[in-house]
Amino acid sequence: xxxxxxxxxxxxxxxxxxxxxxxxxxxxxxxxxxxxxxxxxxxxxxxxxxxxxxxxxxxxxxxxxxxxxxxxxxxxxxxxxxxxxxxxxxxxxxxxxxxxxxxxxxxxxxxxxxxxxxxxxxxxxxxxxxxxxxxxxxxxxxxxxxxxxxxxxxxxxxxxxxxxxxxxxxxxxxxxxxxxxxxxxxxxxxxxxxxxxxxxxxxxxxxxxxxxxxxxxxxxxx
Amino acid sequence: xxxxxxxxxxxxxxxxxxxxxxxxxxxxxxxxxxxxxxxxxxxxxxxxxxxxxxxxxxxxxxxxxxxxxxxxxxxxxxxxxxxxxxxxxxxxxxxxxxxxxxxxxxxxxxxxxxxxxxxxxxxxxxxxxxxxxxxxxxxxxxxxxxxxxxxxxxx
Numbered sequence: 001x002x003x004x005x006x007x008x009x010x011x012x013x014x015x016x017x018x019x020x021x022x023x024x025x026x027x028x029x030x031x032x033x034x035x036x037x038x039x040x041x042x043x044x045x046x047x048x049x050x051x052x053x054x055x056x057x058x059x060x061x062x063x064x065x066x067x068x069x070x071x072x073x074x075x076x077x078x079x080x081x082x083x084x085x086x087x088x089x090x091x092x093x094x095x096x097x098x099x100x101x102x103x104x105x106x107x108x109x110x111x112x113x114x115x116x117x118x119x120x121x122x123x124x125x126x127x128x129x130x131x132x133x134x135x136x137x138x139x140x141x142x143x144x145x146x147x148x149x150x151x152x153x154x155x156x157x158x159x160x161x162x163x164x165x166x167x168x169x170x171x172x173x174x175x176x177x178x179x180x181x182x183x184x185x186x187x188x189x190x191x192x193x194x195x196x197x198x199x200x201x202x203x204x205x206x207x208x209x210x211x212x213x214x215x216x217x218x219x220x221x222x
Numbered sequence: 223x224x225x226x227x228x229x230x231x232x233x234x235x236x237x238x239x240x241x242x243x244x245x246x247x248x249x250x251x252x253x254x255x256x257x258x259x260x261x262x263x264x265x266x267x268x269x270x271x272x273x274x275x276x277x278x279x280x281x282x283x284x285x286x287x288x289x290x291x292x293x294x295x296x297x298x299x300x301x302x303x304x305x306x307x308x309x310x311x312x313x314x315x316x317x318x319x320x321x322x323x324x325x326x327x328x329x330x331x332x333x334x335x336x337x338x339x340x341x342x343x344x345x346x347x348x349x350x351x352x353x354x355x356x357x358x359x360x361x362x363x364x365x366x367x368x369x370x371x372x373x374x375x376x377x
């Protein structure tokens with residue numbers, strides 16, 4: 001008689017443990033990970049902004065405010081006994097979005113008597129959408145460190161096209177000059193065959209300028 | 223017997239807590255001054271990229287050219303071999319027009335310092351304090367071939 005009761009109790013307890021809401025300590029649902037890291041934009045440390053880690057299989061997002069030194073640490077914003085913002089997150093796979101706005105230009109006003117427009121967006125739009133940011137991380141129990149290298153707003157496809165158009169409109173003279181210069185250069189290079197062969201060899205490693213660490217696009221803004 | 227066990231456990235816990243946390247997570251510290259052609263840089267970012275596995279550690283260049291490396295939020299970095307990169311851009315020009323994000327600021331640092339393969343800045347970070355000044359020059363390194371500017375015209 002006693003044994004049957006115990007068994008029933010055991011089954012019930014097992015069932016209860018299947019639901020995390022009961023607070024059963026199942027290690028896979030324990031919020032025991034901490035995440036910190038750094039945000040860089042075009043290779044330079046950010047000084048403000050927000051990073052959001054979206055769990056792949058649903059659940060609370062974890063948010064980090066970027067500090068003046070470019071660092072961030074995550075919290076899920078769920079209250080615990082420690083305080084309103086707990087600095088731990090659930091382990092798992094997360095997709096990241098980043099948003100950074102620059103200092104407000106107070107001369108821009110939305111309307112009569114309206115508030116000044118917010119500061120300009122400093123990151124490329126693709127980083128604001130978790131499906132396109134390309135930033136996905138596996139958060140493990142314990143300490144985690146993730147560097148987030150993102151591209152600046154000048155890398156938006158629309159902006160790059162606009163820049164290309166304005167370049168063509170205003171710099172046609174420059175291009176004509178360049179063309180004649182390049183023509184001359186090509187003649188010189190052809191004459192010195194050895195040097196050009198060397199140049200081609202050294203070009204290949206440099207093509208990999210997009211580094212996760214400090215890579216900014218090889219496209220230098222004129 | 224139980225009390226003894228509890229005491230031992232607590233002692234162990236205290237010791238572990240003391241070892242991890244107090245005195246910093248990392249065994250090395252790096253700071254220094256960045257100059258370009260002899261003049262201190264007023265802004266920018268230094269990155270220490272580890273030769274082995276691990277994340278890069280960063281330091282912001284202050285207006286006096288000084289930088290101090292931290293990993294994430296914490297001071298310092300693990301000792302070891304590093305390839306350093308330096309990126310500094312002018313502040314973006316505020317156009318005063320409400321037509322979207324301002325164009326990125328012009329680069330101050332030469333392009334080769336932006337990539338670990340071409341920067342030529344290799345350093346060993348020893349445990350403890352390291353003073354590493356980064357002396358940059360606008361003189362290209364030997365064999366430097368600037369990547370072709372992306373022409374808007376298709377050839």
